[in-house]
Amino acid sequence: MNDAFEYQGYWWLPGTEGDKVPGILKFDPDAGTTLDLLGSLKGLEGIVELFEPKTILGLSSKGRLITLHDCTQTSDNLAIGRGFSTSTFVVNTVLVGEHFGNADDIGFERLVVEYLYTEAWSCATGFLFTFSKEVEESHMQWMEVKHELLEPITSHVGEGYEVILSFPRNCELSPVPRTWVNIHQPAELTIKFPQKVSFSRLHDIAFRLQHFLSLGMRRSAYPVAVRGYTGIPGEARPVEIFYKPLGRTDNSQERPELHEMLYSRLDLPEGFGPAVARWLERAEKLDPVYRLFLGTAYYNPQTFIEQQFLSLVTALEVYHRRIISTSEPSEKHEKRKREVLEAVPDEHRDWLQRQLTFSHEPNLEARLREIFRKHLKVVQAIVGYPKKVRSDFIKQVVDARNYRAHFSERLEGRATHGADLYPINQNLTKLLEACLMAEIGFDENKIKEAVLGLR
Numbered sequence: 001m002n003d004a005f006e007y008q009g010y011w012w013l014p015g016t017e018g019d020k021v022p023g024i025l026k027f028d029p030d031a032g033t034t035l036d037l038l039g040s041l042k043g044l045e046g047i048v049e050l051f052e053p054k055t056i057l058g059l060s061s062k063g064r065l066i067t068l069h070d071c072t073q074t075s076d077n078l079a080i081g082r083g084f085s086t087s088t089f090v091v092n093t094v095l096v097g098e099h100f101g102n103a104d105d106i107g108f109e110r111l112v113v114e115y116l117y118t119e120a121w122s123c124a125t126g127f128l129f130t131f132s133k134e135v136e137e138s139h140m141q142w143m144e145v146k147h148e149l150l151e152p153i154t155s156h157v158g159e160g161y162e163v164i165l166s167f168p169r170n171c172e173l174s175p176v177p178r179t180w181v182n183i184h185q186p187a188e189l190t191i192k193f194p195q196k197v198s199f200s201r202l203h204d205i206a207f208r209l210q211h212f213l214s215l216g217m218r219r220s221a222y223p224v225a226v227r228g229y230t231g232i233p234g235e236a237r238p239v240e241i242f243y244k245p246l247g248r249t250d251n252s253q254e255r256p257e258l259h260e261m262l263y264s265r266l267d268l269p270e271g272f273g274p275a276v277a278r279w280l281e282r283a284e285k286l287d288p289v290y291r292l293f294l295g296t297a298y299y300n301p302q303t304f305i306e307q308q309f310l311s312l313v314t315a316l317e318v319y320h321r322r323i324i325s326t327s328e329p330s331e332k333h334e335k336r337k338r339e340v341l342e343a344v345p346d347e348h349r350d351w352l353q354r355q356l357t358f359s360h361e362p363n364l365e366a367r368l369r370e371i372f373r374k375h376l377k378v379v380q381a382i383v384g385y386p387k388k389v390r391s392d393f394i395k396q397v398v399d400a401r402n403y404r405a406h407f408s409e410r411l412e413g414r415a416t417h418g419a420d421l422y423p424i425n426q427n428l429t430k431l432l433e434a435c436l437m438a439e440i441g442f443d444e445n446k447i448k449e450a451v452l453g454l455r
Contacts, residue, residue, distance in 0.1 A: 001223055001225055001241075001245060004026075008025075009023070010023075011023050011056055013056060013057070014102065017057075020059075021041060024036050030244070032090060033093075033242070033243075033244070035068060036088050037089075042076075050073070051072075052071065055071075055100060055106075064097070065097060067106070069199075071092070072090050073088070073089050097239040097240055106198065107198045109194075109196050109229060110190055110192045110193070111199075111227070112227045113226050114223065117217060120256055123258070123265055125150075125185065128147075129146075131144075156273065158277065160194070161191065161194075163189060163192075165187065165265075169183065171183050171184075209280075210246065211291075214247065214294050215433070216262055218298065219253060219298055222248045262450050262451070263442070275441060289436070309401075309421050309428070310404055312429060312432065313397060316432060316435075320368075320370060364397070364402075365398050375435065382431060382434070393427070400421065403415035433450070434448075
């Protein structure tokens with residue numbers, strides 16, 4: 001999924017194999033996928049309506065079966081008389097290796113994903129190198145390279161599926177005489193269900209695993225290869241899957257060193273299995289935090305500094321609401337609200353009711369103070385040990401957020417602007433790293449060492 005490609009072939013809608021249209025499918029990992037047809041997949045009927053076929057089937061010039069999923073027509077030049085029709089679609093997902101006649105049929109028992117630099121995060125190698133040099137005849141030297149396949153590591157997730165970290169071996173030899181050999185040990189994550197499940201569900205889990213790895217490596221661990229399988233392992237045919245990866249950056253992103261990571265596989269409390277299971281099982285609550293935080297810190301680090309600030313603050317608010325929230329019970333709030341509304345004149349009741357809708361919710365300052373109390377030792381190391389320093393920091397964050405939420409002239413002079421937001425963003429980033437590490441199960445000392453780079 002890291003390289004562009006194109007397929008020439010014939011394309012048709014499911015159930016209309018007799019109406020094939022020639023065209024070219026082009027995939028680019030940065031720009032996405034387009035299908036350019038020398039013809040149209042629809043007639044004059046509905047010509048002005050938006051055309052969004054869930055599935056388009058294709059057969060490449062080399063005999064590959066292709067399914068295009070979630071397609072939207074962006075242009076349609078329907079020729080009448082002389083000339084010929086053309087049409088163009090943008091495509092969300094390309095599946096190469098099988099035809100799925102219905103969008104609901106798209107699914108697998110196993111989804112195998114290779115994420116960028118997961119082999120570095122995994123800290124596992126099957127290689128053994130031996131070098132030798134004869135003492136008496138110095139020109140005689142030899143090198144021995146051995147590679148042993150490693151055992152996979154499995155995480156059993158509460159929803160009845162497994163995530164397996166495996167280390168396959170890819171080997172390539174030169175023709176005889178042997179002048180070179182390439183042995184590659186990637187790291188792959190397999191999402192395995194006992195029965196076929198929808199690709200959308202597998203895709204959601206794959207995103208959550210990407211978030212887990214990206215947090216650990218402190219950079220975007222986007223997928224570089226995705227394959228789906230259904231059937232007996234070792235016999236099932238792979239279906240290669242292509243889409244525009246979330247968080248793909250340019251090729252200048254370097255492989256992370258261990259000291260640069262927040263955590264590697266070896267650092268995980270209780271090991272890979274429990275840590276991954278805990279992350280995935282808590283994802284229903286924490287998904288918005290993953291997206292807001294990682295989408296800003298790692299997937300799109302070029303975002304304007306003020307937008308980064310707002311996303312980080314919102315991520316902390318959501319974290320508090322989903323994990324810590326101590327808002328007043330709804331029954332007590334509703335009772336108080338009824339009593340207050342009954343006591344005011346009729347002409348003010350509708351206005352006051354609107355004002356009281358979210359009055360039971362703690363404000364941003366209260367949320368930050370509770371987060372600080374929950375992770376006090378880590379916060380002290382990040383923001384500062386004196387209580388006043390932490391209070392001043394909270395006031396800075398609240399003023400800066402409130403100004404950008406309302407652009408009130410009254411707050412403009414108190415709000416932090418421009419490059420002065422950078423150290424605030426750095427502290428908010430570390431605080432969110434600490435919160436998410438705690439959800440994985442790390443203790444306070446490990447969190448403090450990791451977020452401050454003391455490992």
